[in-house]
Amino acid sequence: MNLNDLMPLMKRRQDGGLGFERFRTDPALTGLSWPDDVLRDFLYEHGDHGPFVDDYGHLDLSTITWTLESIPTVDFHTMPTGESEAGLIEHFAQHPVHWVTVRPPQVGQHWNDHGTWLRPPLLIDRRTLNPGGIGLQVLEGRTRVGVLRGRLREQLYVASEHAAWVGRS
Known part of the structure; x- marks a missing residue:
C-alpha cells in the first residue's frame, strides 16, 4: 500500500465528508497499525500534498x-x-x-x-x-x-x- 493507493480516501477527505475519526477507521487503512498521531500527520493532513507525495509516494506504508x-x-x-x-x-x-x-x-x-x-x-x-x-x-x-x-x-x-x-x- 502506498499513497497513490489511498487517493480515493484522500479525495473523500478533501470533499469535507470525512473527519479524522471516520478517516482513521476507514477499511482502506486496515493494513496499517499506526498510532493516531502518525495517521493524522502523515496521511490525514499530508497524504495528498504534492511535494509530500513526490518524496514519499513510493513507500510501502504497510512495512513502516x-x-x-x-x-x-x-x-x-x-x-x-x-x-x-x-x-x-x-x-x-x-x-x-x-x-x-x-x-x-x-x-x-x-x-x-x-x-x-x-x-x-x-x-x-x-x-x-x-x-x-x-x-x-x-x-x-x-x-x-x-x-x-x-x-x-x-x-x-x-x-x-x-x-x-x-x-x-
Whole structure:
C-alpha cells in the first residue's frame, strides 16, 4: 500500500465528508497499525500534498513501524527533509519566534517551559527511503524543527532531547 493507493480516501477527505475519526477507521487503512498521531500527520493532513507525495509516494506504508523516541538536539542540526521541500526547515529557522507566536498560545508556553515542541514530529529512517541512506529525515514537522534550529541560533532555551515519532521498515 502506498499513497497513490489511498487517493480515493484522500479525495473523500478533501470533499469535507470525512473527519479524522471516520478517516482513521476507514477499511482502506486496515493494513496499517499506526498510532493516531502518525495517521493524522502523515496521511490525514499530508497524504495528498504534492511535494509530500513526490518524496514519499513510493513507500510501502504497510512495512513502516512507528515508535516514539527521544532524539538528541544535536541530531536535528543538519537533519534534512524531503527533496521537494529542501530549504523549508531553514526558512522557518530564520524567524523562530514568529512561527511560535502564530500558533496557539500553549505552543509558545511549551517551548518556554520545556524547550521543545508540544507535539512530536514525524521522522523517517533514511534507510526506509533508500537502502544506502544514513540517519533520520524530517517527514512532517518542518516548522517545529526549524523553530528548534532558530531557537538554538538565537540562544533561546532548547532541551537536550526531543520526542519524535520515528518510522522504520
